[in-house]
Amino acid sequence: MTARAKARLGDRVFQAAAMGAGLLILVALAAVAIFLIAKAMPALVASPEELKRDGTDFWPYVPPLIFGTVWAAFLALLFALPLAVGIALFISHYAPRKLAQGLGYAIDLLAAIPSVVYGLWGILVLAPAVRPLYEWLVNNVGWFPLFAGPVSGTGRTVLTVAVVLAVMILPIITALCREVFLQTPPLHEEAALALGATRWEVVKMAVLPFGRAGIISATMLGLGRALGETMAVAMVLSPSIIISFALLQSQNPTTIAANIALKFPEATGLGINALIATGLVLFAITFVVNALARVVINRRKEFSGAN
Amino acid sequence: MTLMSEAAVIQGRTLPRGFAWTTLVASIVASAAIFLALALAQVTPEFNVAGAAVVGAILYLVLVGVISRLVEGRRKSIDRVMAGVITAAFLIALIPLISLVATTAADGINRFDMQFFSSSMRNVVGAGGGGLHAIIGTLLVTGAATIISVPVGIMTAIYLVEYGKGRLAKSITFLIDVMTGIPSIVAGLFAFALFALVFGPGIRFGIGGAVALSLLMIPVVVRSTEEMLKLVPNELREASFALGVPKWLTIVKVVLPTAIAGIITGVMISIARIIGETAPLLIIAGLSTSMNYDLFSERMTTLPVFVYTQYTIQGADAQAYIDRAWTGALVLIIIVLLLNLIARIIARVLAPKGSR
Numbered sequence: 001m002t003a004r005a006k007a008r009l010g011d012r013v014f015q016a017a018a019m020g021a022g023l024l025i026l027v028a029l030a031a032v033a034i035f036l037i038a039k040a041m042p043a044l045v046a047s048p049e050e051l052k053r054d055g056t057d058f059w060p061y062v063p064p065l066i067f068g069t070v071w072a073a074f075l076a077l078l079f080a081l082p083l084a085v086g087i088a089l090f091i092s093h094y095a096p097r098k099l100a101q102g103l104g105y106a107i108d109l110l111a112a113i114p115s116v117v118y119g120l121w122g123i124l125v126l127a128p129a130v131r132p133l134y135e136w137l138v139n140n141v142g143w144f145p146l147f148a149g150p151v152s153g154t155g156r157t158v159l160t161v162a163v164v165l166a167v168m169i170l171p172i173i174t175a176l177c178r179e180v181f182l183q184t185p186p187l188h189e190e191a192a193l194a195l196g197a198t199r200w201e202v203v204k205m206a207v208l209p210f211g212r213a214g215i216i217s218a219t220m221l222g223l224g225r226a227l228g229e230t231m232a233v234a235m236v237l238s239p240s241i242i243i244s245f246a247l248l249q250s251q252n253p254t255t256i257a258a259n260i261a262l263k264f265p266e267a268t269g270l271g272i273n274a275l276i277a278t279g280l281v282l283f284a285i286t287f288v289v290n291a292l293a294r295v296v297i298n299r300r301k302e303f304s305g306a307n
Numbered sequence: 308m309t310l311m312s313e314a315a316v317i318q319g320r321t322l323p324r325g326f327a328w329t330t331l332v333a334s335i336v337a338s339a340a341i342f343l344a345l346a347l348a349q350v351t352p353e354f355n356v357a358g359a360a361v362v363g364a365i366l367y368l369v370l371v372g373v374i375s376r377l378v379e380g381r382r383k384s385i386d387r388v389m390a391g392v393i394t395a396a397f398l399i400a401l402i403p404l405i406s407l408v409a410t411t412a413a414d415g416i417n418r419f420d421m422q423f424f425s426s427s428m429r430n431v432v433g434a435g436g437g438g439l440h441a442i443i444g445t446l447l448v449t450g451a452a453t454i455i456s457v458p459v460g461i462m463t464a465i466y467l468v469e470y471g472k473g474r475l476a477k478s479i480t481f482l483i484d485v486m487t488g489i490p491s492i493v494a495g496l497f498a499f500a501l502f503a504l505v506f507g508p509g510i511r512f513g514i515g516g517a518v519a520l521s522l523l524m525i526p527v528v529v530r531s532t533e534e535m536l537k538l539v540p541n542e543l544r545e546a547s548f549a550l551g552v553p554k555w556l557t558i559v560k561v562v563l564p565t566a567i568a569g570i571i572t573g574v575m576i577s578i579a580r581i582i583g584e585t586a587p588l589l590i591i592a593g594l595s596t597s598m599n600y601d602l603f604s605e606r607m608t609t610l611p612v613f614v615y616t617q618y619t620i621q622g623a624d625a626q627a628y629i630d631r632a633w634t635g636a637l638v639l640i641i642i643v644l645l646l647n648l649i650a651r652i653i654a655r656v657l658a659p660k661g662s663r
Contacts, residue, residue, distance in 0.1 A: 008553045008555075010553055010555045010556065011553050011554050011555045013555075014554075014555035014558070014559075015466075015470055015554075015555070017462055018462045018463070018465045018466035018469070018470055019466050019470065019475075020462070021458070021459045021460075021461075021462030021463040021465075021466060022462075022463045022466045022467070022471070022475065022476070022479045024459055024463075025459070025463055025479060025482060025483065025486070025525065025529075026478070026479065026482060028522065028525075029482050029485065029486060031497070031501065032489070032493075032494075032497045032522070035497055035500040035501050035504065036493070036496060036497060036500055038500065038504070039496075039499075039500040039503070039504075082396065083396050083399060083400050084400075085396075086392065086393045086395075086396025086397060086400075087396055087397045087400050089393050090393050090394060090396065090397040091397075094390060094393055094394065095397075108647070109643075109644060109647055110404055112576070112579045112580060112583070112643045112646075112647060113407070113583070113640060113643065114582070114583020114584070114585070114611055114636075114639050114640075114643065115583065115584075115585065115611075116583065116585045116611040116614045116615050116636070116639075117407070117411060117583070117614070117636040117639060117640060118407070119615070119618075120411075120614060120618060120632055120633070120636055121403075121406070121407045121410060121411070123618070124410075124629070125406060125407075125410050126403070163403075167400075167403045167404065167407070170400055170404075174400075198382055198383060198385075198386035199386055199390065200385055200386040200389040200390065201382065201386070203389075221487075221488075224487075224488045224490075227490065228488075228489075228490020228491065228492065228493070229490075230490070230491065230492045230585070230586035231585045231586055231611075231615060235615070235618065235619070257490055257492045257586065260492050260496070260586075260590075261492060261586050261589055261590075264589070264590050265589070265594075272508065275496075276496050276499075276500060279492065279493050279496040280493075282490055282492070282493060283489065283490070283493045286488045286489065286490055286493075287485060287488065289488070290484060290485060290487070290488035291485075294481075294484060
């Protein structure tokens with residue numbers, strides 16, 4: 001394809017511009033890492049007295065935040081993943097054809113609803129609505145450690161946050177899963193049908209195995225969004241810096257992102273540096289999640305028959 | 308047993324057509340009757356709609372599973388139950404989504420008036436005021452982010468698809484993946500760290516927000532443009548080369564026009580993604596209650612930040628603030644919907660002829 005023509009000026013300029021744009025991205029990301037580290041450094045090396053964060057060091061301050069971030073995201077994924085796969089299957093293989101396209105479009109739109117709107121809805125609609133349920137849970141299954149009392153009076157607990165996060169990441173996971181399910185080779189499905197498979201057996205034998213890599217990558221994307229989600233958590237949760245698995249109490253582990261959003265406007269001096277350092281930790285966590293997703297997808301791709 | 312049920316499938320002994328619907332109606336009626344009885348007997352304070360729906364659904368799944376298993380066999384029965392479960396998953400997910408949109412529309416309409424679109428929050432305490440400053444801020448910041456991101460994003464995608472080979476292209480692809488996963492608040496912190504080093508730690512201005520948003524927008528633009536460029540058939544490029552057209556002209560005159568509909572759609576959708584970002588703007592663009600048309604000086608409020616602060620910093624007349632927050636949310640959703648709609652229309656209109 002690439003015939004050896006003599007290099008023209010326009011070609012060279014255009015190629016340089018394209019490559020420059022690519023290099024700019026390299027530089028930008030390097031800048032993100034460098035500037036964040038530069039701004040975080042003072043907090044990492046500061047002595048406890050200087051940090052005046054309840055007289056504690058920086059490092060004991062971070063683990064509860066990491067725990068809160070991972071815990072909330074994990075719970076959200078627990079709710080969202082089965083539902084999202086179900087919805088994607090419904091749209092791709094169960095809903096009437098005419099309805100399916102409209103539903104897919106609606107799901108795409110929901111993925112674009114701003115997180116601050118989800119936050120507003122979470123605190124003004126969801127939290128009051130689930131309070132009776134929480135009271136019932138604490139009164140009747142309070143022996144189970146996750147549902148231990150005393151129940152929160154406002155409904156602004158980590159469970160509510162997890163539900164809001166689940167609703168937020170649901171459209172993202174669904175949209176990707178649906179795309180993948182729709183790409184199942186028709187021959188696979190028809191072969192299964194020809195062997196007398198029922199619709200569920202077609203889904204189980206042809207659609208899900210084909211879409212496995214897609215489901216994993218969608219999950220990881222959803223997880224990444226849940227980990228980094230700021231506003232919904234900052235608005236809904238009543239936060240504290242603790243490690244606790246209890247879902248329904250008024251003391252909840254807060255997340256890194258929400259903590260930054262709430263503390264940053266008032267932070268001064270080393271406080272800013274400490275918050276940026278926690279941001280760096282969040283960056284590292286999401287980086288690891290994304291890298292893992294990439295490895296999983298690349299490995300599965302070779303076997304799944306995709307491409 | 309298994310043999311018999313397999314035989315049932317092969318013989319095609321099936322339940323009548325309306326079986327599923329009849330069972331569904333029967334289960335819901337039965338469940339509603341139970342809950343109505345509970346309410347009348349004063350066991351529950353009022354008729355529990357959610358409880359009736361949940362019990363009805365479970366009843367339906369059990370009934371269908373058992374009856375179908377007895378008549379049609381194991382495989383058909385599992386098929387019917389799974390169809391029910393999958394439909395239920397869809398219906399469950401609809402509840403919060405419908406509730407969200409309905410509440411925003413219902414509560415947002417209260418202040419969806421001329422005053423909201425014609426005044427700022429300057430010197431407003433309690434009722435009145437509006438979000439004009441936030442709308443202007445949103446347009447300016449998002450516009451600036453778009454102006455930064457679109458050229459960089461499209462050129463990078465061109466590099467990756469048309470030129471990129473070897474290690475540089477691979478590492479750029481990898482870094483785009485990394486960028487997609489950057490939490491928005493980290494982008495805000497980066498913009499703050501960058502500008503604080505230059506202008507001092509008190510820096511708050513609109514262009515900083517635009518830089519933070521570009522960081523989030525560029526990977527989306529690159530990804531969607533890349534996909535679109537890959538869809539352009541190679542024959543088109545080869546035909547152009549065969550006519551002696553230089554490579555860069557081939558890209559500009561042949562490849563880009565063929566893919567333009569998809570590229571514009573991708574750009575619109577990426578704008579819709581970042582227009583609702585709150586966290587980075589909270590950090591680097593700050594808060595303001597006044598109009599500000601200058602990206603390069605002073606604090607600048609955008610709509611999402613407006614919604615957030617109206618909720619978090621409530622004055623004496625709390626309802627007025629909450630009403631404004633909902634209206635801000637409604638305006639945001641409408642903008643996002645419009646962007647998506649325009650993207651769809653553009654995709655339709657500009658789609659290359661004959662490819663549909």
